[in-house]
Amino acid sequence: MTGWVDLQVNGYAGVDFNSETLNEAAMIRACQRLRADGVEQCLVTIITAPIAAMTKQVERIVSWIDSQALIRSVVAGLHLEGPFLSPHDGFVGAHPKAAVIPADLDTTKQLLASGCGHVRLLTLAPECDQDAAVTRFLTRQGVVVAAGHSDASLEQLDRCIDAGLKLFTHLGNGCPAVQARHDNIIQRVLSRSDRLWISFIADGHHVPLFALKNYLACIPSDKIIIVSDAISAAGLGPGSYPLAGQTVHVDDDGAAWAECRTHFAGCATPMKRMRQILRDHAGVNEATLDTWMRTNPLRLMDQSPVSTRT
Template structure:
């Protein structure tokens, strides 16, 4: 199977996209490995960091998309995950709390300017975006806006949906392991799944397969997107890896843990492996998986039939 469209890749095959020491040749090598694993188009993901670092990391990848054909072929754009996310423990996940900030047009504009038109997706927490001002600002500039790492109320979710929010990033993650049994972010987002596309990390760790089966059953198939949330460890097996300056440990089962071992920090599973898990453990059909891993993310990014044929 090939033709995967992955909206969330933090690194791959030993290469950390969020490293300040990232070299062009290493990035090309990661793009080559992604293509070998059947991924046709990727959004390189830059996560929360101090603003100057985020700007530098985004600008570097944007410059390479402009100048390096191998990178331009693989990298469809940049996904900026943060810094406008919840600072609350659990919801902040593996993102550095000290670098989280409220969403402002000034800060969002800096990120877009650094990306030179290649920022295609921004994940933010609606409760950090007062009156959905930044959501509206991003949509007016043709950027897909996702919610994530968030404990938004239904009112806050609806306000951002009305302003153009289209996606929720890796539902079931970026939240505490213990939640209110009914009124929690997972239930709130699922209740809006007719208005929102929702991405999931289908590695069997981030969301147990029985829970993922329940989530998929209660939402429209056309709104499901599978993402890898891959880090440098993707495809390499157990060991110690880096993600934006923090150490991540991949255990013998393939789960990627933050140093504190209390939460995951990205994912070490490739999309071909996720496809196997979905079809074997969830009895998803080939047509469903193709939609979730190719057609739906293409539609979200605005590919027309003509542009899709060129991928």
Template sequence: MSGFVDLQVNGYGGVDFNSEKTDEAAMVEACERLKADGVQSILATVITAPLRSMVSQIDRIAKSIDNVSEIRDVVAGIHIEGPFLNPDDGFVGAHPKAAIRPANLSDAQQLVDAGRGHVRLLTLAPECDQSATVTNFLTNQQITVAAGHSNASLDQLDQSIDAGLRLFTHLGNGCPAIQPRHDNVIQRVLSRSDRLMISFIADGHHVPMFALKNYFARVPNENIIIVSDAISAAGLGPGDYPLGNQTVHVDQSGAAWAPCRTHFAGCATPMNRMKQLLIAEIGADNVSLDTWMRTNPRRLIENV
């Protein structure tokens, strides 16, 4: 494996990509730390905030990619996670409810324009994208669309897949802890795993490793992607760390908790540690790891 390709990085090594205080020097520092930890390329991830703030954050990251070769060498593009997500408890996760909004072309265009051609991926909830209009719009611009933080029905998933949906973001998370035992979003997405790539956070906290092994047994190898969902705490150990306008607490086990301590808010586990866990806990071989952590995400970034 020549290096991890991580589609979901909110920050790293003390640097928060969702902070207006993060300048190009800080971005370079984060990129150097990522490379030292075996990461070849990432999508810098901007999470839900008031639309004006999201536009500003996306613009700032896009400019840093254009201006600084050390950033451009690592940051392959931008992943926009939100604001077109399901606002219901559990599904909304750590995203601020007040900033969630239905998918619409005007807002989507603003977000894309701010990225100056660097937006590669956008995560939305299909049930919030009427007639899959935004999914179709983004797909036609060669921007990969993912579902996530969603309670989409099978019909809504199928409609979005037909419109170009290619990925489901961090399955098993961004959903309530208690759900209907059979007809729930996890089972619906798994039933479409022959048509969708699916990303998973393999830190042992977001999804127990035994459950992850069960999911992997259902999903075709070519459709599995490992993401870190890393925040500024990644690789730094226990403590309190920023994620946008909130403070995340990383406990002694390495789990990253939202202020309410009822759900996780990003992840503090680097990709190299996830690789170790996948080997030790589910017996993953090097060929599979290379497919999940490099080949498949790169294929998605390159939109092939």
């Protein structure tokens, strides 16, 4: 495998993976564009929605993974980002607050059943997972558990790490713009970077480059993963685009904003552009980029090509 492995793709090239109108032909087009743009494999990301809507969307995408060789070769599985996230402003981000719920085993089993073995990663807020029961269950089922959209305390983080939590999703995002000076979720996660993989959106918008360089410098290189968090706007330039029933506005500089303009809503920057940004503006060499964009995500997903898992 020589292409990149992207663990967080909500849509691509005009195709919204969270749309109720998504069809097989559109899914094939998106996979063709992803492959053409250097992404060898990805996890299709389904964001928070009412459980019935999430399971229906998962079932539809899984049916195409099982029936279409091209989709199966690109889509290595599903990343469920939610619904067990923090409901508080800032932390909830672009996820619909009304659909956010506490983690519970019955709902988790329902989500996994809809995925028929294709759910590979689930992002939750540790403070919403009482006694880390859901984290422990998912880990035993072979699903990678990530924290994200969270204001977990150190104790809550450690409890879930001990239960199997492996990743923190897009650090520096899914949190309020204004936080406590020292004791905040970013600093807590950085303090556990010896025990967690940490992913970043390297578009220069979600985390300013000077801050991103600081974060990257203090995390072990073998714990860093770059994700695109791509939405349907990725690769298309400025304009208005759909994301799970929302409208996202992409500015001339590539920043993707929710309609309220208070927070970003996914990302319009493809992985190939992130590679250029990290190389040209953050001074990251090619070998390290390969580690962050291919080797580490494969290692996280059990040190084997994710397409071989069922």
